[in-house]
Amino acid sequence: MSLDQVGDATITKRRSRVSSLDRHIHGWSWQSFPIGMGTGAVFVTLSGLKEHPSWLTSVETGFWSLNMAIFLLNVVTLSIQALEFPHRAWSLLQDPVEGLFPPMMVLSFATIIIGTVNYAVVNGPASPNVVYVLFWIYVGLSLATCFPMLMIWFNQPHDILRFTPGYAFLVFPLMLTGVVAFNILRVMDPLDSRALGVLFVGYFFQGMSWILHDLLLSWYISVATGFMEGHQANSAFVACGPPGFTAxxxxxxxxxxxxxxxxHGIISNTAGDIWYAASVMAALLLYGLAVFFFFLGIIPYWFKLHKRLDQILACWALTFPNVGWISTTGVLGKILNVQGLFIVHIVMDTLLFLTWLVLIVLTAKAIxxxxxxxxKDEDVLKDSIFSVNEKFTADNHSDAGTLV
Incomplete structure (x- = not known):
């Protein structure tokens, strides 16, 4: 029997078997992880509010739990997809658009670690040793994800006219190392020698990825790029992330x-205070850049966006990239004692929550x-045929080897 006959027989046999579950598993993509990141953005920003009643902590814990549920759903679904439809899974990694989103899995894991610190260590039974281990797991995942994808990306030329801030996703996990690091240090003893490693690794990757992001984003503000059109209008907010999170x-x-x-007697007794004073000044400069990028994205947004429900996943970029500068607003308010910044922080947190509410409803409606x-049924069958053909070829080789 030929391969074509096997394929035809498979179509006839499986056409009635393409269930709704098969279509959803085949159609799942790495763009599902920004949903969890947007959910994590809510509790991360709310946790930084100056006024923090106990009921707000309960709300944040609920969002953290929902974030973990979404993360597990995405991991399990994509794992099943890789087993059942390997050609579909591989094509997603090679796609010029979908291929930018695998690092989002690592970023989603970062929000889970931050929530674990806030709600399972600070206010719960977990040990600081747990999140210390999670920190190094996060660093390992970031390196294992970012560097291979950067090698693939740099292996071919790119047209500056088609550049979007979304390319910054390739290094985003490394950039959040500093954010994860300072959250881990919140529950570690400063006298613990391991705290030095977390501190320096956080600085190392934060500086490296921030500068790399700035080099990439310099293309975005060039005259050739201009304002983003259609679903790419959402990626304009990705530019807020590097300066905001670095600040x-x-x-x-x-x-x-x-x-x-x-x-630990490192450098000098006053080194820490000098670092802090210099960091506040540098953060204020970066904060201004992040706010600039936010308004550069929000002013033309409604006029550039294509209002299509099938492009709703791209709209989740309205949430998580803005977490850095929104949280920095509250931190600078405390340091500089500027009451207006506290008001801005509350307003932006409220708007972020409302944005999440609208997006989760529209995403559920789109699903x-x-x-x-x-x-589509034919896409599911096609990828299934590929799997059967590969098995058929492997069996033929096996039989030939046996005859020999």
Whole structure:
């Protein structure tokens, strides 16, 4: 029997077997992880509010739990897809658009670690040793994800006219190392020698990825790029991430450095205070850049966006890239004693929550209507045929080897 006959027989046999579950598994993509990141953005920003009643902590814990559930759903679904439809899984990694989103899995894991620190260590039974181990797992995952994808990306030329800030996703996990690091240091003893490693690794990767992001984003503000059109209008907000998260990391890492460095006799007794003072100034400069990028994205947004429900996943970029500068707003308010910044922080947190609410409803509606995460029957059958043909070829080789 020929391969074509096997394929025809498979179509006849499996046409009635393409269930709704098969279509959803085949249609799932790495763009599902920004949903969890947007959910994590809510509790991360709310946790930084100056006024923090106990009921708000309960709300944040609920969002953290939902974030973990979404993360597990995505990991399990994509794993099943890789087993059942390996050609589909491989094509997603090679796609010029979808291929930018695998690092989002690592970023989603970062929000889970931050939530674990806030709600399972600070206010719960977990040990600081747990999140210390999670920190190094995060660093390992970031390196294992970012560097291979960067090698693939740099292996071919790119047209500057088609550049979007979304390319910054390739290094985003490394950039959040500083954010994860200062959250871990919150529950570690400054006298612990392991705190030095977390501090310096946080600085190392934060600086490296921030500068690389700035070099990439310099293309975005060039005249050739201009305002983003259609679903790419959402990626304009990705530009807020590097300066915003770096500002947040510099202040908080330096805050811990002011206690850790003198405790271990590193550099000098005043090194920590000098780092802190310099970091506040640098953070203020970066904060201004992040706010600029935010308004550069929000002013033309409604006029450039294509209002299509099947492109709703791209709209989740309205949430997580803005977490850095929004959280920095509250931190600078405390340091500089500017009451207006506290008001801005509350307003932006409220708007972020409302944005999440609208997006989660529209995303659920898009899934219900089959506009996203839903493949066509013929696509499911086609990829299934590929799997059967590979097995058929392997069996033939095996039989030939046996005859020999």
């Amino acid at each position: 947040l990391s510099l202040i908080n890492l330096a805050d811990h450095a002011s206690a850790i460095l003198p405790a 219900w209507k089959g506009l996203i995460f839903n493949a």
